[in-house]
Amino acid sequence: MMRLLLGSAVLLAVLGGRGRAENPPPPPPTPWRGAVLPSQWQRGIPPSAAIAVPQPITRDVKVEPVSLKDAIALALENNPGIAAQRLEPTRQVEGILQAQAEFDPTLAGELTYGRAETPNASVLAGSITSVVEDRSANLHLLKLFRSGTQVTLDSLNDRLDVNSSFNTLRPQYRTGLNFSLVQPLLRNFGWDFTYLVVRIAEQTADAAVYQYTANLANFVELVIEAYWNVVGARENVEVERESKGLADRTVEENESRVRVGLLPPVAVLEAQADAKSRESDLIAAENVLAVARQNLAQLVFYRPDGTFVPRTLEPNEAAAPEDLTVDVDETLATALAERPEIEASARGITVQQLNEKINGNALLPRLDVVGSYGVNGLSGVNRPAFFGATPTFSLTPISGARCTSLAPNQGYLCNVATPTPVSPFAGSVSNAYDRLTSGDFSTYSFGLQLQMPLSNALARSQYAESTIARSQAELNHRQLLSQVTLEVRQSVADLSSSRQRIDTTRVARELAEENLRNQEKRHDVGMATTKDLLDFQTRLTTARAAEVQAKIDCMIAVARWRRAQGELLQHYQIVLDRPGRRGVPWFARF
Numbered sequence: 001m002m003r004l005l006l007g008s009a010v011l012l013a014v015l016g017g018r019g020r021a022e023n024p025p026p027p028p029p030t031p032w033r034g035a036v037l038p039s040q041w042q043r044g045i046p047p048s049a050a051i052a053v054p055q056p057i058t059r060d061v062k063v064e065p066v067s068l069k070d071a072i073a074l075a076l077e078n079n080p081g082i083a084a085q086r087l088e089p090t091r092q093v094e095g096i097l098q099a100q101a102e103f104d105p106t107l108a109g110e111l112t113y114g115r116a117e118t119p120n121a122s123v124l125a126g127s128i129t130s131v132v133e134d135r136s137a138n139l140h141l142l143k144l145f146r147s148g149t150q151v152t153l154d155s156l157n158d159r160l161d162v163n164s165s166f167n168t169l170r171p172q173y174r175t176g177l178n179f180s181l182v183q184p185l186l187r188n189f190g191w192d193f194t195y196l197v198v199r200i201a202e203q204t205a206d207a208a209v210y211q212y213t214a215n216l217a218n219f220v221e222l223v224i225e226a227y228w229n230v231v232g233a234r235e236n237v238e239v240e241r242e243s244k245g246l247a248d249r250t251v252e253e254n255e256s257r258v259r260v261g262l263l264p265p266v267a268v269l270e271a272q273a274d275a276k277s278r279e280s281d282l283i284a285a286e287n288v289l290a291v292a293r294q295n296l297a298q299l300v301f302y303r304p305d306g307t308f309v310p311r312t313l314e315p316n317e318a319a320a321p322e323d324l325t326v327d328v329d330e331t332l333a334t335a336l337a338e339r340p341e342i343e344a345s346a347r348g349i350t351v352q353q354l355n356e357k358i359n360g361n362a363l364l365p366r367l368d369v370v371g372s373y374g375v376n377g378l379s380g381v382n383r384p385a386f387f388g389a390t391p392t393f394s395l396t397p398i399s400g401a402r403c404t405s406l407a408p409n410q411g412y413l414c415n416v417a418t419p420t421p422v423s424p425f426a427g428s429v430s431n432a433y434d435r436l437t438s439g440d441f442s443t444y445s446f447g448l449q450l451q452m453p454l455s456n457a458l459a460r461s462q463y464a465e466s467t468i469a470r471s472q473a474e475l476n477h478r479q480l481l482s483q484v485t486l487e488v489r490q491s492v493a494d495l496s497s498s499r500q501r502i503d504t505t506r507v508a509r510e511l512a513e514e515n516l517r518n519q520e521k522r523h524d525v526g527m528a529t530t531k532d533l534l535d536f537q538t539r540l541t542t543a544r545a546a547e548v549q550a551k552i553d554c555m556i557a558v559a560r561w562r563r564a565q566g567e568l569l570q571h572y573q574i575v576l577d578r579p580g581r582r583g584v585p586w587f588a589r590f
Contacts, residue, residue: 059309064302065316068227072572075223075300076216078310085215092201092208093581099201100588102194108140133171135159145590146195148188154178154374168423169380173432178374182449186364193361198588200354205581207347213340213576217568224559226296231315232552233289236545240282243541247275247534254530267530274534278541319551321502322558326495331565332488338566339484345477352470359463365452373444377436379427484564491557491564498554505547512536512543 066074076082114134141153156176163170188194251271257263297310304311336342394412397403403414425435435441453459519536522528562568569576 054308057309058307060303060305060307060311063312063314066300066313067317068224068315069572071227071296071300071313071315072220072223072574074302074313075219076574078301078303079219079299080301082216082219085212089205089208089212092205096198096201096205096581097585099198100585102197103144103146103588104585105141105143105587108142110136110138112136129163131163133161143587144194146192146588148184148190148194150182152178152180154180156376168382169378169426170383172378172380173429174376174378175432175436176374176376177436178372178443180372181370183369184366185369186367187361188366189361195588196354196358200351203347203350203354207344207351209576210340210344210347213569214344216574216576217340217563217566220568220572220574221559221563223296223299225556226292226299227315228319228552228555230289230292230296230313231317231319232548233285233292234315235319235548237282237285237289239541239544239548240278240285242544243537244275244278244282246537246540247271247278250530250533250537251275262526263530270530271534274538319548319555321499321551321554324495324499324558324561326492326561328489328492331492331561332485334567335484335488335565336481340566341480342477342484345473345480349470349473349477352466352473356463356466356470359459359466362459363456363463365450367451368449369446370449371444371446373442375436375439375442377432377434377438377441378425379429379432379435380423380425382422382426487564491561495554495557495561498550498557501550502547502554505543505550509540509543509547512540516540 112135114132116130116132118130120128120130136156136158138157139155143151145151154176156174156178158174159171160174161171251268254263254267254271258265258268293312293314296315297312300313301310302313394403394414397412397414403412405412425431516536516539519528519533523530523533559568562571
């Protein structure tokens with residue numbers, strides 16, 4: 001197997017709270033907006049390939065010898081559970097952009113056409129039927145600033161054609177450019193106050209990094225424990241196999257002695273019964289070894305050939321406990337400074353404090369300064385319009401007028417329509433924009449808006465809830481410190497006791513071996529019974545198994561001690577790649 005350097009295992013994470021990466025990674029690729037249109041017409045969604053059960057179920061029958069560091073590196077690279085947890089900090093980083101999107105300017109627009117034809121009941125309308133044709137093209141730009149100011153910019157463009165005889169401009173072009181703002185004075189007032197939601201998202205993302213680090217340390221501890229459990233189970237199989245070998249040898253020796261008359265036949269039966277019992281113990285030990293190997297294989301999930309069942313891994317290291325000197329107070333001080341769970345909990349308290357600040361501000365009434373300013377323009381095509389008629393005497397009828405003959409050859413009295421003056425705003429569309437930019441025609445307004453719930457029940461309830469949540473976070477943080485303290489004290493005690501057990505079990509095993517040799521000599525000369533010999537063999541087996549278990553417990557205790565003080569990842573040179581998060585978008589900087 002190609003050796004894997006554990007330090008080269010790249011673990012995707014995001015920016016922690018202590019520094020920023022100089023070269024942030026590019027954001028995940030975003031598909032073209034129109035790329036989702038074809039799927040809009042599809043019913044349902046295609047099933048994920050991840051939920052499909054492969055047929056047939058394949059398994060890797062090879063056995064891969066690995067060191068402890070190799071097993072950890074392979075597990076970090078291949079385990080799907082830790083890969084899923086690795087994505088959580090990245091998911092939380094996207095929450096920052098979602099919070100910043102509140103400050104993203106919004107561009108809106110509309111193109112409309114309308115036509116209305118209605119009967120007129122008033123003679124002043126100038127026509128029996130009113131026909132109004134309206135075409136508009138408008139743009140709107142909206143932006144929320146970090147100071148809480150809401151700004152709106154409207155560009156209005158309208159073409160209106162009315163068939164009324166009193167309209168001198170047909171069609172007429174109206175343009176407008178309006179600017180309006182709303183500035184909070186009480187609720188949501190303050191520089192960067194509206195940006196607190198982004199601060200919450202940032203703290204949540206930082207907490208996700210530390211929580212992932214803690215989960216990673218727990219996972220590495222599981223791999224270490226699974227690795228040494230395989231080693232211990234394998235050595236225990238050898239112990240049980242040697243125990244069965246001793247029992248089989250006793251059976252053979254007793255059979256020989258029964259044949260020559262030195263022992264009664266019952267001695268053979270006694271030895272055979274004990275041999276079968278030890279064979280049962282061997283079968284159980286082999287099953288424990290098989291389960292331990294399966295557990296390690298599933299944790300590491302090494303599948304170089306893409307099989308469904310991962311490859312079996314065989315540890316190639318023996319348990320060699322380190323001679324460590326540990327101090328409870330020093331370990332506790334290191335744990336309180338290095339444990340990522342404590343950092344994650346601290347970020348959680350900050351989040352609740354920010355929520356409490358936001359909800360406390362919501363207790364205030366809403367008092368806003370509102371104001372607007374706009375300019376407009378007008379143009380259109382001049383059309384003749386008439387208001388009433390003037391009686392005029394003429395010798396001959398006037399064309400286009402209603403004339404009445406006075407008498408034969410005495411002339412005519414005609415009602416001649418009076419035209420209106422030509423509109424001074426006549427012109428093309430560009431003239432309307434010229435008048436708009438001239439600033440000669442403007443509108444403005446300003447004032448105050450007050451909104452205040454009479455009981456303010458919702459705000460008071462939310463503030464009380466956030467206060468309780470903050471208190472809970474602080475109490476949970478204190479409980480976490482107590483839990484860390486307990487874990488440190490237990491890990492130090494377990495490490496010390498397991499180291500002492502190694503010495504005592506080694507001495508016990510040596511004494512059991514010596515006692516068995518003495519009993520064998522006594523059995524050879526007939527001074528010890530078969531039962532005595534089998535009992536001493538069992539004691540030796542128990543002593544050997546206890547020594548093996550003491551070594552394994554010590555190796556696991558060392559890993560737990562390192563995790564308890566927050567230095568397990570550092571010891572195995574596991575480096576989290578923290579490339580940082582996106583910079584603040586331009587629209588969220590003001």
